[in-house]
Structure formats: C-alpha cells, structure tokens
Amino acid sequence: MSYALTIGFITYGKSTAKYLPYFLSSLKGQTFKDFNILVFDNTEEAENENALYIRNNYPEIEIARGNGNLGFAAAFNRLINKAKGGGAEYFLALNPDMVLEPDAVEKMVKVLEGDSGLGSVCPKILKWNFENNKKTSIIDSCGIKVKSGLRFFDLGQNKFDKGQFNNAEILGPSGAAAMYRISALENIKENSQYFDELMFMYKEDCDLAYRLFLAGYRSKCVADAVIYHDRTTYGKGEGDLQVAFNRKGKSRQVKKWAFLHQQIIFIKYWKLQSFWNKLAIIWYEIKMIIFILLFEQYLLGELLNLWKIKKEIIIRQK
Incomplete structure (x- = not known):
C-alpha cells in the first residue's frame, strides 16, 4: 500500500526511549491519516528499549537498522x-x-500540496518542558535563516511567541521537524545522497536547505502547524560573545561536529559567494581560529579530519 506521506524518525538508546510514549501517541492522533511511519534505530544493541517499546505497542511501524x-x-x-x-x-x-x-501534519501537507514551488515546509516549533510535560510559548525554531558568511541560525529561538515570525521568509526547515517534497530532494541529491553523509549530525539540515534554495525551491513555515520540542542543546543570541558563552553548555563532540561541518559548508559553497560574503567568511574564520587557540585547542584536530576528506568535499563543490 502506498501513502502520500512517510514520517521518519531516528532512535538512539535511552536518549530517545523516554519520549516514545508521548511522541508516537501524538503521531497516531493526527487528523491526517494518509501516512506510514518508518524508524531507523541507531542504537548499537539490536535489542534495546526503543525497539522493544515500538514492537510491543506499534507493531505496524517498520524498524530499520545499520551496522552501529x-x-x-x-x-x-x-x-x-x-x-x-x-x-x-x-x-x-x-x-x-x-x-x-x-492538526500539525495536515496543515503542513496542505500547504506543500498547494504550492509546487515549495521544496519544503516546517511547523512552528515551540519549546516543550518534558520534565513537567508542559507546553510553552517559547520558540524553538520557525525555520532556518542564513546571514552573511554562510552562518545559519534558527529563526526566533528562545523568544516568546507573539506571532512575530508567522510570515517571515526562511531558507529552509530545521532538521528537528522538516517536511520535504521527495521530487525536490531527488533533484538536488549529490552522490546519491539527500543529506550530505560527510556530516554525521549537526548542520546537515542547513546544508540541505541551502542546496534546495540554490536549486530554486522555496520553503515556508506553516505557523498554525505547531509542534513542541524538548531540545537538548540551546543557544541564546547570535552575537559573537553570546555564541562563545553558549558553547560552555555543549559537549566536546557536538562542538567538533559543528566546527567540522561548518568548514565543509564553507568549502562546498565558497565559489558561489559574493566578495562581501567571502570577506565575512574569512573574518569569521580568523576569529574562530583565535578562539580555538585560546580556549578549545582540541578542535584543531578537526582541521586534520577536514584535510582527510578534502577530495570528497571538492566533488560536492558547487
């Protein structure tokens, strides 16, 4: 049986298992019914809390696995x-x-169906206080925006929702909740990949949003489609000092991924940037190297990793 929509999500150990009763119940309660659900379990052990819960409570959901x-x-x-x-x-x-x-899924599908120029849509994502099971009016993301120097950020993050971003233009959806037109993804895939697999996680949604944009596809935040998110890493503010302060709460691994993947993005799209955008990238890199030398020397190892995959990045270069 074919469905208009496939909903996919990833599970990984205890970090996702605790959410499944709430998450899957909200999926099954959608007013839109023409969809199936797929899950990819990234947990190293085949028998784990996620797989057990899904098999026991939602046996119709197909579980896929890889090697690790x-x-x-x-x-x-x-x-x-x-x-x-x-x-x-x-x-x-x-x-x-x-x-x-x-009605979140129904509203997103309706907008995507109604405008063939859209390659993707996203909901308005608000913060969910999971510990107290409380929905809030604090914005998690109204979509991804890009500023000079190929720097990406979540629109409205940590601001109180007053509808101020309901009609804002966005580059693309946050990877936390992103609905894509599959034909658009087919048109922009590189090396048979939709998301760039050089990016293990973090910023791969920004890269995909940018490729869809370069191919002429628009994106839209469907503001009346609302989803609540218990994000594990938050940043407050977009200025250099605030960004540096926010880094204290992030793990080394997250910072390694974010740094490496930002470098990949710079290389992939360097040739397409204006003179001023290139200057902004250079200025950002100078500040970042100084910061790393002073505070996060372990990130220098990511430059070696970048060199190792340089040929693969060049193949993807626009």
Whole structure:
C-alpha cells in the first residue's frame, strides 16, 4: 500500500526511549491519516528499549537498522529512499523528542500540496518542558535563516511567541521537524545522497536547505502547524560573545561536529559567494581560529579530519 506521506524518525538508546510514549501517541492522533511511519534505530544493541517499546505497542511501524550508529544524515537518507520506493510524495523528518498538535501534519501537507514551488515546509516549533510535560510559548525554531558568511541560525529561538515570525521568509526547515517534497530532494541529491553523509549530525539540515534554495525551491513555515520540542542543546543570541558563552553548555563532540561541518559548508559553497560574503567568511574564520587557540585547542584536530576528506568535499563543490 502506498501513502502520500512517510514520517521518519531516528532512535538512539535511552536518549530517545523516554519520549516514545508521548511522541508516537501524538503521531497516531493526527487528523491526517494518509501516512506510514518508518524508524531507523541507531542504537548499537539490536535489542534495546526503543525497539522493544515500538514492537510491543506499534507493531505496524517498520524498524530499520545499520551496522552501529550511522548518524543523522545517513540514517535519514535510508529512510527517504525507503519512502521514495514506497511511492510517497512527501517525507516528514522528525526528532522523537517532540509532541505534535493533532492538526500539525495536515496543515503542513496542505500547504506543500498547494504550492509546487515549495521544496519544503516546517511547523512552528515551540519549546516543550518534558520534565513537567508542559507546553510553552517559547520558540524553538520557525525555520532556518542564513546571514552573511554562510552562518545559519534558527529563526526566533528562545523568544516568546507573539506571532512575530508567522510570515517571515526562511531558507529552509530545521532538521528537528522538516517536511520535504521527495521530487525536490531527488533533484538536488549529490552522490546519491539527500543529506550530505560527510556530516554525521549537526548542520546537515542547513546544508540541505541551502542546496534546495540554490536549486530554486522555496520553503515556508506553516505557523498554525505547531509542534513542541524538548531540545537538548540551546543557544541564546547570535552575537559573537553570546555564541562563545553558549558553547560552555555543549559537549566536546557536538562542538567538533559543528566546527567540522561548518568548514565543509564553507568549502562546498565558497565559489558561489559574493566578495562581501567571502570577506565575512574569512573574518569569521580568523576569529574562530583565535578562539580555538585560546580556549578549545582540541578542535584543531578537526582541521586534520577536514584535510582527510578534502577530495570528497571538492566533488560536492558547487
């Protein structure tokens, strides 16, 4: 049986298992019914809390696995390929640390169906206080924006929602909740990949949003489609000092991924940038290297990793 929409999500150990009762219940309660659900389990052990809960409570959900933890990009690429093979027109990528309002999926599908120029849409994502199971009016993301120097950020993050971003233009959806037109993904894939698998996780959604934009596809935040998200890493503010302060709360591994993947993005799209954008990138890099030398010397190792994959990046260069 084919469905108009495939919803896919990734599980990984205890970090996602605790959310599944809330998340899957909200999926099954959607007013839109023409969808199937796929999950990719990145947990190293085949028998784990996620798989057990899904098999016992939602046996109709298909669980896929790889050899170990494949990361975000590779796992979602496999789910998108599965959705395409099943005849789906749209793919909704979700994090499982979320709960959806009952009409969220229906409203996103309606907007995507109604405008062929859209390659993707996203909901308005608000913060969910999971510990107290409390929905808030604090914005998590109204979509991804890009500023000079190929620097990406979540629109409205940590601001109180007053509807001020309801009609704002966005580059693309946050990877936390992103609905894509599969035909658009087919048109922009590189090396048979939708998400760039050089990016294990973090910033792969920015890269995909930028490629869709370069191909002429628009994106839109469907503001009345609301999802609540218990994000594990938050940043407050976009200035240099605030960004540096925010880094204190992030793990070394997250900072390694973010730094490496930003460098990949710079190289991939350098030739397309204006003179002023190139200056902004150079200025950012100078500041970043000084910061790393002073405070986070362990990130210098990522420059070696960058060199090792340089040829693969060049192949992807626009």
